[in-house]
Amino acid sequence: MRPYIKITAVISVALALAGCEQSGSADVDRAIGDLNVIDENNLNDIMLSAADPAEAVTYFRSAAAENPDRIDLQRGLATSLIRARMHTEGAAAWARVVASDEVTDQDRVDYADALIRTNDWDGAEEQLDLVPPTFETYERYRLEAMVADSDQEWDRADSFYETAVGLTMQPAGVLNNWGYSMLTRGDHDGAERLFTEALTYDPNLFHAKNNLVLARAARGQYTLPLVQVTQVERAQLLHTMALAAVRRGDIDIGRGLLQDAIDTHPQHFEAAVTALRSLDSQG
Secondary structure, three states, X not given: OHHHHHHHHHHHHHHHHHHHHHHOHHHHHHHHHHHHHHHHHHHHHHHHHOOOHHHHHHHHHHHHHHOOOOHHHHHHHHHHHHHOOOHHHHHHHHHHHHOOOOOOHHHHHHHHHHXXXXXXXXXXXXXXXXXXXOOOOHHHHHHHHHHHHHOOOHHHHHXXXXXXXXXXXXXXXXXXXXXXXXXXXXXXXXXXXXXHHHHHHOOOOHHHHHHHHHHHHOOXXXXXXXXXXXXXXXXXXXHHHHHXXXXXXXXXXXXXXXXXXXXXXXXXXXXXXXXXXXHHHOO
């Protein structure tokens, strides 16, 4: 049945174009133009989701230059620049988007994200303040929490983090951020709880594993948590724990953990070797 359906579709398109020919060349041009718009939109979506970031930047830079009034192409350029880690240029591109009469609340959220990446926390806060409270998205509240963290407004940060967690089915990343916020405040128990919860959603999130080790080591707990790790990750976590022990003044424990990291690594854990030599040189 599938070949029959395809042939029928082709015949339908041919008949439609034939009808356009009878109506005049203007109708044909309009029909083809509509197809081109559909194809272009599909290409834009592909560039934003699947294409190499550098290729997407090249595509949108050219397209936006040819059509400077097309806000969708300006958005595509700004998004692609951020994906390509060209944060300063990306923030500038988002600034052009939000200056447009067609700016949306999502544009301001995306611009705030770009500003945070360039360490412009005041600018990010200014953009988020322009977004109405009714615009409730995970990304908006994740950024609100980060801005509140930067201002050391802990109660607001906790409220925003909690809201963000409730607005996504994949909260591992924001739980990790929340845990790190707790860690910077000295709430090691709260941090450990959040890092552990993050790993229940994404057992492969290494940042959460590393931060969990830091939270435990800050309390003098120098054993690896019961989480899934590769051999290389185990060596890296032992290295993290060793440096935390040294910072707390537990030099001998740190030295032993560095040796464990070296012994664990399947090849040669150079960072641990360097740190161990530094400790040994200090006696």
